[in-house]
Amino acid sequence: xxxxxxxxxxxxxxxxxxxxxxxxxxxxxxxxxxxxxxxxxxxxxxxxxxxxxxxxxxxxxxxxxxxxxxxxxxxxxxxxxxxxxxxxxxxxxxxxxxxxxxxxxxxxxxxxxxxxxxxxxxxxxxxxxxxxxxxxx
Numbered sequence: 459x460x461x462x463x464x465x466x467x468x469x470x471x472x473x474x475x476x477x478x479x480x481x482x483x484x485x486x487x488x489x490x491x492x493x494x495x496x497x498x499x500x501x502x503x504x505x506x507x508x509x510x511x512x513x514x515x516x517x518x519x520x521x522x523x524x525x526x527x528x529x530x531x532x533x534x535x536x537x538x539x540x541x542x543x544x545x546x547x548x549x550x551x552x553x554x555x556x557x558x559x560x561x562x563x564x565x566x567x568x569x570x571x572x573x574x575x576x577x578x579x580x581x582x583x584x585x586x587x588x589x590x591x592x593x594x595x
Contacts, residue, residue, distance in 0.1 A: 465538040471512040471555055480555045488581055490574045492562030502553035511537060512557040519563050532568055533558050536575035547583040
C-alpha cells in the first residue's frame with residue numbers, strides 16, 4: 459500500500475466546540491519539550507477523518523507572525539510525514555483530536571521538531587495499543 463503524506467483540510471481541527479472539548483477536563487497530555495500534545499479520544503463520524511489536529515504557536519513565544527508561521531509549518535510537516543505511526547494503532551470506531559502546542563521561545567531546527575513529533579506519536583500509539591490479556595494461573 460502506498461503511503462500518502464498529506465494533511466488535508468478535513469484533518470484540521472477547526473470547530474470551536476471540538477477545540478473547547480479538547481482543552482476541557484477529560485483530555486490527556488504529554489510533553490516532549492518544546493512540544494506539548496493534548497489529546498482526546500472521540501467517536502468517529504462517517505464523513506470525518508479518524509484523527510484531527512490543531513497546531514498552536516503562541517504570540518507570547520514569538521512576537522512576529524513570520525516566526526509563528528515558520529514553527530507551525532515545521533510542526534505540520536513533521537506530523538504529515540509521521541502520522542502513519544498513529545493511524546496504524548487506532549481502533550476502527552475510535553478517533554482522536556490532537557493539539558500540538560509550542561512551548562519554547564527559540565526557533566527550532568526541522569530535525570528537532572521532527573524528532574519530538576515522532577516521540578510524541580510513538581508514546582501515544584503505545585498508550586492506545588490494546589493491552590494483551592493476561593491469564594491468571
